[in-house]
Amino acid sequence: MIIRQSLLGGLALIGAALTATFVESTARTPIDPTLEVIQQWVETERMIARDAAAWETDRAANEHLITVFRQELEMLNERIAAAEADTSAAEAARAQLDSRDAVLRELEAAVVQQIIAAEN
DSSP, X not given: OHHHHHHHHHHHHHHHHHHHHHHSOTTSOTHHHHHHHHHHHHHHHHHHHXXXXXXXXXXXXXXXHHXXXXXXXXXXXXXXXXXXXXXXXXHHHHHHHHHHHHHHHHHHHHHHHHXXXXXX
């Protein structure tokens, strides 16, 4: 977009210079308008080159950022998967402990019942 604007601006300058050369008085030499047009063309080419270099630098920086972000996303996904695995293991251990706790409570209740029955 910037390159296109620069190119259009340069073409506008060249067009304005050509129009001005046809309108100007004949006091100037025929080479003067041509030199002005060439100077404006050179300046336009410089602007295009400068904008293209800036665009290339920005593109390279953005590609680097994309690579870094992808690596970070992959690392975070691995951490999430590890955390989910740890959570699943913890939930399984908790379920096993809850089951043992229920068995122990039943045994405790049975022992208490036998103690009560033995005392009577």
